[in-house]
Amino acid sequence: MIPVEKTATRRVPPAEICAQAYAEYLRDAKALATTTVINYVPFIRDFLHHCFGDGRVNLSRLRAVDVVSFVQFRAPSLHLKRAKLMTTALRSFLRYARYRGDVTLDLAAAVPVVANWSMPSIPRAISAEQTRQLLASIDRRTSVGRRDYAILLLLARLGLRAGEVAFLELDDINWGAGQVSVRGKGGQRSELPLPAAVGEAIAAYLRHGRPHSASRRVFLRAKAPITGFRGQSGVGSLVRNSLQRAGIDAPTMGAHQFRHGLATQMLSRGASLSEIGEVLGHHHPQTTKIYTSVNIKALRTLALPWPGGVR
CATH class of the missing domain: 1.10.443.10 (Intergrase catalytic core)
Incomplete structure (x- = not known):
């Protein structure tokens, strides 16, 4: 006699679906460590939202200017190591998109290089x-x-x-x-x-x-x-x-x-x-x-x- 309660189904954004598919690829195909997947995926989620918002993700529309603009937008707010990690994750994702056939251009080569000097400081070691x-x-x-x-x-x-x-x-x-x-x-x-x-x-x-x-x-x-x-x-x-x-x-x-x-x-x-x-x-x-x-x-x-x- 009690009516079934209707629960609203939450719509998963297309960017999130694409990011999770990439995470599965890293785990299953590349056999990367869990920590690596955890570090990479948030950057890719941000990149997809930056390019497509909450709309449909069409990776074939990506161009080099989209990649460069995202790095220029995010890198200033990140620590040097995090910025380098972001560009590494971005190159990995763009190679994955090309492997799937969603992207025909080598967009990984368009990812800017974060300035990094070899051995810039002495390691901080506990005595x-x-x-x-x-x-x-x-x-x-x-x-x-x-x-x-x-x-x-x-x-x-x-x-x-x-x-x-x-x-x-x-x-x-x-x-x-x-x-x-x-x-x-x-x-x-x-x-x-x-x-x-x-x-x-x-x-x-x-x-x-x-x-x-x-x-x-x-x-x-x-x-x-x-x-x-x-x-x-x-x-x-x-x-x-x-x-x-x-x-x-x-x-x-x-x-x-x-x-x-x-x-x-x-x-x-x-x-x-x-x-x-x-x-x-x-x-x-x-x-x-x-x-x-x-x-x-x-x-x-x-x-x-x-x-x-x-x-």
């Missing part, structure tokens, strides 16, 4: 003393403390990226061999040795801190819903909150400073750039060369004597 102070401040008597301690050790001792820690799964740890399998950028897998202290911290969390869950992620949220972190931002928030509670004036509030700190310590102990690059999972030697600018002690040996001598 070894600050790392020890931070780890000592974690209350490992609680479940959350055991989780946070294990995560911070992975960042500090293995130099993992925040996303690599967030998406680490139980099957990635080989306890018998003492190794951890890490999925880095581009879906590349690398096997890293699992230091005893790091393994003990993870085991303590799994035994006495990790909530009961069907999730295969190693680290879970402490509050409902009890699932793994959605992305690297969850690990970044954990680092920021831990630094603030400990009252540590670190170079930054992000997780990447531990990666820089590990590289700096390895360099000071005599490790080669190739060894550092292998640990950090760098694919290009140029990426590792930035750490040569932080070894001030070694650089002093290259300094020429001051004319006239020292008085």
